[in-house]
Amino acid sequence: MLLNSKELTKSYGIHTILHDISFVINASDRIGIVGPNGVGKSTLLRLLVGQEEFDSGTITYGPGAEFGYLPQTTPNFYGQTIQDLILESVGNLKQLEEQMHALEAAMARAEGEQLTSLMEEYTTISTRFQDRGGYDLDHKIDMIMDGLRLSYLPRTRVVETLSGGEKERVGLATLLLRSPDLLFLDEPTNHLDFATMEWLEQYLASYRGAIVMVSHDRQFLNKTVNAIFELDEHSHQLHIYHGNYDAYVEAKQAERKRWEEAYEQQQEEIKELHKRIKVSGRQVGHTYRAPRDNDKFARYFFNQNVQSAVARNVRAAQVQLERIEADPIPKPPELLPVNSHFQTEQIQSDSVIRLEKVSKSFGERKLIDNLDMILGSGARILLTGPNGTGKTTLLRMIMGEIEPDSGRIQIVEGVRLGYLAQDPESLDLEKTVIENYKYGLIGFEGELIGRLLGYGLFRLEDMQKKAGQLSIGQRRKLELARLLAARPNVLLLDEPTNYISLNVLEAFETAIQNFAGPVIVISHDRWFIQRFGGEIHELEPTTMAP
Template identity: 35%
Template sequence: MILACQKIEKAFGGKSVLNNVNFLINEGEKAAVIGINGAGKTTLFKIITGEYEADHGEVIFQKGSTYGYLSQIIDVSSHRSIYEEMLDAKKDIIELEKKIRQLEKDISTLSGEALESAMESYSRFTDRFEKANGYAWKSEIIGVLKGLGFDESQFDTPIHTLSGGQKTRVALSRILLMHPDLILLDEPTNHLDMESIRWLETFLSNYRGAVLIVSHDRYFLDKVVDKVIEIERGNSQVFNGNYSAYAEKKKAQRDAQMKLYMNQQQEIHHQEEVITKLRSFNREKSIKRAESREKMLSKIELVDKPVTLNSKMRITLEPEVLSGNDVLTIEGLSKSFGDKALFRNLNVQIKRGEVVGLLGANGTGKTTLLKIINRQLRADSGKIRYGSKVSIGYYDQEQHVLDDSKTIFDEISDAYPKLTNTRIRNVLAAFLFTGEDVFQVIGTLSGGEKGRVSLAKLMLSNANFIILDEPTNHLDIQSREILEEAINNYEGTVFYVSHDRYFINQTATRILDLSPEGIVNYKGNYNYYLEQKEAGNVSADSDNITLAASADKSPAPSPEKAKEDWKRSREEAAKQRKRANDLKKTEKEISRLEAENDQLKNEMALPENATNVSKLMELNTKFEENESTLLELYDKWEELSE
C-alpha cells in the first residue's frame, strides 16, 4: 500500500462535496479518479497533498514514500532555463556523481585504512548510482523533454517567458524525472499534442511507481489505468480495469439497480392499490388486512433510484436546410506567418454528411485552416468554394463569439429570441449551468466555462456545416458523451480539430492528417488512422493530395478484411441513422394524424354537423382515410422499432 484514503469528508460553506471517500493505491498501481465537473476530484487531490484539510477521515502514506503532484494551475516564474530546471530535479543524482568522481581521484593518492574507507564509500555510492539509473540521467532529461514536446532549441528558454501550457509541460517533466513513489496528475493531457500524449501513455504504463490521475481523456485512461475510482454524489466506488471496463460495469450496475428500483416501485404501487381496495370494502376484517399490509410496506428497505444524469441532457442538432452534396472545396491553399510556412498548396474536399477530423502536431496550422475556412483569416493563395445553401456554425477556442457584458442566459436568449426559457435552461443544464448559474456575467467566467457557453450557443444554431476547434476542452466525460450523441445524429456536415481520441473514435467518418509535408486522408476513425499510419500506409506526397481522389490512391488496409469490416460498419451506421430519422418522422406523422382525428371527432359531434349529412359524410370519409393510414404507420413504426 502506497496511499490510503479512509472516510474522507469535505464541505465548503455548508455544502458537502465529499461524503465518504475510501480507496487504496498499491505500489506500482495505475488508477484514475473520475466524476462530473464539481464532483470533488481536485478537492480530493488537494486533501491528499495537504493543501486542504479534510473535515473528517484521514490520508495515510506509506512511511518514507515520496509523491509528485501536477495541479491544473501551474504558477512558475523561475528565471532558470527549462534544462536548468531539469538539472535541479536530478540534483541528488548529479551530486552523487560528483562524489563518485572525487572518490576516484582520491583513491589514487590514498593507502591503508583511508583507502579501505574510500573504497567502501565508492562501492556504496556506485551501487546507489546504478540503481538510480545514474549513467543515463542526461539522456533521460533529453528524452522526457522531447517526449513532452520540447525541441532541443528550446532547452535554454527561461521558464518565466513560457506560456501557461508550456509551464505545465515543464512541471510535468520535472515530476517524471524525480521518480517519486506516487505521481498525482490533475488533467495532465490538457496541454499536450497527440504525439506527446502517446509518449506519456507509454511512460506511465511502464513506470515502476504508482500513478493516480484525474482526467477526462477516456482514450488516455484506457491505455494507462487498471483501476477506476468514481466520485458520485460525494461517495466513492472502486472498479477494477480501465475506463472502458468501468463504463461497461457501471452501465450493467445502473441497469440492474434500475430494474430493482422499478420492480420495487411496481410492487409498492400494487400493494397501495390493494390497500385502498380493502379499505373501500369498509369491513372490520378488510380494514385489518389493509393495516397489516401497510405495516409490511412500511418495513420495506427502499431501493435508491440510480443516478441518471444524462436522462434529461439531450442535445439535437437540426440544420434548417440541407446543403448541396459538395459542402467545401479547397484548391491550392497556402498560408505563412513571416518566414514560417504553415502549409502550401492544400487541396481538400468535404461532402455533405461527413464528420471529418483534422489531426496534426502543434504548429502545423490546424486552427489557422479552420479560421481561413470561416473567413476570419485570409489565405496567402488558393481558392475556397462553399457548396449550395451552406450555412456555417463555428466554435472558436478563443470565444470571440461571446459578449462579455451579457449574462449566460441573455447571450443565448438574445441570439435565439424565439426559444422558450425552459428550452434555454435545458440546453445550458446539459453544459453544467443550472439554477442561478445561468445569470453569471460572461466576462467573469473561466476559459472553460466560456467554452461551454459557446458550445451551447452553437448547438442551438440551424447551421448545416459545423466547424469546431477543440470542442471537448474543459468538458467532463458526460458532456462529451452528450456532444458525441448530438454529432452522430446530426444530418449536416462537421469539420473539427480535436486531441480527444475517444471523441474522434466515436464521431469521425474520415481523418485528415496535416503536416508540413502535406495532408493525408484516412477513411475511418482514429483507431483506423493509427493502424494505417503505424503500418506505413501513407499516400501523400510533398505537393499534398486532392482528397476526392485520395480514396482511390490510399493503399488498402492490411489485412484486406479490415477494410471490408470498416466499410460494412460505416454502411450499418448510415442505415441506423436513416432508421432513426425514419422512426422520428413516423412518430411525428402518427401524432399529427391522431390529433387531426381527435379534431374530426369533435367536429362530427357538433349539433350543426349532426344534421348536415353531406358534411358528416365528408368528415367521416377523412376520418376513415386517416385511420387506414394510421394502421399502416403503426405497422411501419413497429418494424422500425425492432
Template identity: 30%
Template sequence: MSILNVSHLSHSYGGREIFEDVSFRLLKGEHVALVGANGEGKSTFLSIITGRLTPDAGTVEWAKRVKTGYLDQHTVLQPGMTIRETLRTAFDDMVKAEQEMLAAYDKMAEASPEETDRLMQEVGDIQDMLEAGSYYTIDARIDEVAGGLGLRDIGLEHKVDELSGGQRTKVLLTKLLLQNPEILILDEPTNYLDDEQVRWLQQYLADYPNAFILVSHDIPFLNAVTNVIYHVDNLHLERYTGSYEKFEEMAALKRRQEETAYERQQAEIRREQDFIQRNKARVATRGMANSRQKKLDKMEVLTKRQEKPKPHFHFQSDRTPSRFVLEAKRLVLGYDAPLTTPVDIRIERNKKIAVRGTNGLGKSTLLRTLLGMIPPVSGKIERGDFVSVGYFEQEESRGNQNTALEEFWQAYPGLSNFEVRAALASCGLTNDHITTKMTALSGGEAAKVRLAKIMQKPVNLLVLDEPTNHLDVEAKKELRRALEEYKGTLLLVSHEPDFYDGLVDSVWNIETWSCRIV
C-alpha cells in the same frame, strides 16, 4: 500495502453536494482510473487528496515519506524562462544536494578526523542518491521525455510565456515525469497530445513501476494503462477491477440490482401501508397493524437513483452555400516565421474533414487563418457565397466570471430566460451548472456551454478545434451522433482517431505541409 487511505469523506461546493461518506484506498503499484460524468467531482477529489482543498468531513492519510507528483493544468510557469530551463527545475532537489556535497568537501580541508568521517558518510549518501536519480545524465533525460511528448518540435529554447495552453500543459507533464515521483496524479493528461505522443505516454504509464491515479475520458488509453477503476457517481465512489468494458458491465448490473431492490421495497411498503390502513381501526387486528407500523418505521428506506440528464446535441443547417466554402492558394501558415510550405486548399460543400498531426505544427493556426482571424504569412484565401460559420475554439478565455446563463445570454440577448435555460438543459446541464460561474465549471461542463452557443443558430460550416477535450464518454458519443447527422460542412481538429474514423470523408495530415522536421 496501502499508500493512500481516504475515509468517510464528504464535501460540498456552493451548496451542492459532491461527495457523501466516501472511502478510497490506493495500494502499492496500482494503476487507478478515476472515471465518471462531467461535473461529478473527479478533479475535486484530486484537489482534496493533494491537499489543495480541505474537505467538509473525513480524513486523507498518505503513507509516510511518499513523494507525489500532481499534473495541475492551472500551475503558473515562470515568465522569461525557456522550456529547457523550466524542465531543469525538476531536478532542483538534486542540484541543492550537489551543492551540499560540494560544501561538505570544502569543510573537510579544516575538519577533525571524526568530523571528516562524518562528512565522508554524508557525501557518500548524497553521491548514491544523485547516481540513483541519474543526475549526471539529466540533459539526456530531458531530451528523451521532451521528445516523447513533442516539446522538441516546439523548441526547448522557446520562452514558456509565449506558449499556448496546450503547450504549457505539455511542459508541466514533462517536468512531472522527469521528477519521477513515487505516486503520479494526472488530470486528463492526453487532452493536448497527438496520436504519437499519446502512444508514448501510454507506454510510459503501462511500464510505470509505481502507483498512479489518472482522470481521463480516453477509453483505449485507460484500458492500456490502468488495472483498477473507481467510478465517481451520485456522491459516491465505487471500486472495480479489470477493463473499462468490464466496469461498464458490472456498473450496469449494479444499477439494475439497485433499481430492482428499490421497486421491491416500494411494493412491500405499499402492501404494509394498505394492511395498516385496513386493520388499525378494528380491535381484533389493531395489534397486528401496530406491529407492522413499527416494522415499517424501523425500515431503512432505499432512495431511488437520480439519473443524470443526458446531453442532446443538434447542429442546425443553414442555407446552401456555393460549391466551395473555402479556397486557399499558395497558403503559408505562421506568425513570425512560416510553419508550412505553400499549399492549395479547397473545402467542398457538405464534406467532412479531420485535421491531424503533431502538436505545434499549426492545426489551430490553420483553422484561425482560414476563418480570417489571423493573417497568413502569404497566400490568398477566398470564402464562398452564403457561408455561415460555427467555431469551437480549443482554449477559452481564463477567469471568465460570467455564469453559464450570462455567458449564453450575452451571445443571444433576445432570448427569454426560459429559452436560454432550455438550450443549456438540452446539453445536459442542470440548474446548478447554469447558475455557476464559467471559471468554476469543469472542463466538460464549460465545453457544453460553448457547444450550446454554436447550436443556437443555423450554420453551414462547422469548425471544431479539439471539441472532445474534457467531454465525458456519453457526451462524446452524443457529439459524434450529432456530427454524423449534421448536413453542412465540417472541419474538425482532433487527436482521437476513434472519434472521427467513419465520420469524416477525408483526413488531412498537416505534417506533410510542415517546414519543421517531424
C-alpha cells in the same frame, strides 16, 4: 501504502462537492478518476497535493513518499527557460546523489553496528536513485524530451514564449523527470498528438510509481489504468471499480440495472403491504356480527378468533412496511438527458469553402505552404499531424481571425460558421451562465433558460452561477450550448472532446455525426476518430525553426 485518504469532505459555501471520500493508494495502482463536469475531480487532486484546504477528514502520505502534480492548466513559468525547469526537476536526484556520497564517506570511517546501519540507509537511497533513472540521467532527459516531441526547442527558450500545447508538454516532461512516487495528472492528453500519446502510454505502463489521473480519453484510460474512481454527482461520494474503463462501464451498467430492479421490487412490495393493510382493516371492521340465541358462545368465540388473526396480519404488514420505510431503497436518480442536436439545414453547394495556394508563417517558422482544399456540402474532414503543423492556425484563418500570408480563402454566401476553440476562451467569467448563453441571441430570458435547460447540459440552479465559478469542463459545456444556439451550418471543431465529461461526450459525438453540413475537426481522440470517419487530411511538418 503511498497515500491514505479518510472521510475527506469539501464544500464551497452551501454546495457540497466531496463528502466522506476514503481510499488508499499503493505503489502499483493506476487510477482513473471519472465523473460529470463540475463533480469535483480536479478539486480532489488539488486537495491531495495541498493546493486547497479540505473541511474535514485526513490525508496521510507514506514515509518519504513524494508526489508530482500536472494541473489541467499549466502555469506560465515566468522568466524560466526549459533548461531551468529541467535542472529544477532533477534536483531531487542531485540531492539523492549528494546523500549517497556523504554516506560513502561515512561508511569508510564507520565500524560494527554503525556501519551496518549506514549500509542499510545507503541501499535504500541508492535503490531510489537507480529507480528514478539517476545513473542514466542525461539519456533519460533526452528520451523524455524526444518522446514528448520537445527536442526541436532550444533549452535556452523562455517557457512563457511557448504555445499552450508546448507549455503543457514541457510541464509534463519536467514532472516525469522528477520521477515522484505518486503522479497526479489532470487531463494529461489534451495537447498530445498520436505519436506523443502512444509514447506516454508506454512510458506510464513501465512507470515504477503510482498514478492518479483525471482523463476523458477513453482509449487512454483503457490502456493505462487498473481501477476507476467515480465521483457521484448526487451523493458526492466515491465509488471504486476495478479494471480499465471498459470494465467500469460494464460494471456500472450492471449495477444500475440491479438497482432499478431492486427499487421496482420494493415499490411493488410496498403497494402490496398497503393493499393488505387496507383490505384486512376493512375485514376487521365488518367481521363482527351480533350473536344469535342458539349457540351464542360458539359463534362469538369463532368471530373473535377471526378478528384476532386478521388483526395480527394487519400488524405484521404494518411492521414490515415500517421496516422498509425506515431504510428504503432510494429511487435511482434520473440520468440527465443530453440533447446536443444541431438544428440547421444543409448548404447546397459543391464548394462551401475553398482554399487556394494558402500559406502562413510565423517568423522563420512556416506552418502552411501552398495548401489547396475544397469543402463540399457533405464533407467530413479530420485534420491530423504532429503538434505545431498549423492545424489550429488553418481553422482560425477560415474563421477570419488570422490572415494568410498568401493565397485566398473563399466562403460561399449564407455560411454560418460554428467554431469551437481548443480551450474554453470565449466566455466572460464575470457574467452568469445564462448571461453568457443569451449574448447575441434574441428572445425573452425565460424562453432562453428553457432552451438551455433543454440541452441537458445544465440544471436550473446553475443559471445564476458566474462562469468564473465553473470548472473548465463546465465552461466547455457552456461553449457547446452557445454553439448549438448559434445554429451554424458549418462546423470547425478544434479538439472538441477536450475537457468534456464522458456522459456529454457521447451525445455530442452523435450530434456531430448527424450534423447536416460540412465539418472540419482537429482531434487526437482515437475513440472519437473511429466514430467520426470521414477523410483524413494530414498536415506535414515544414520548417521547424524556433
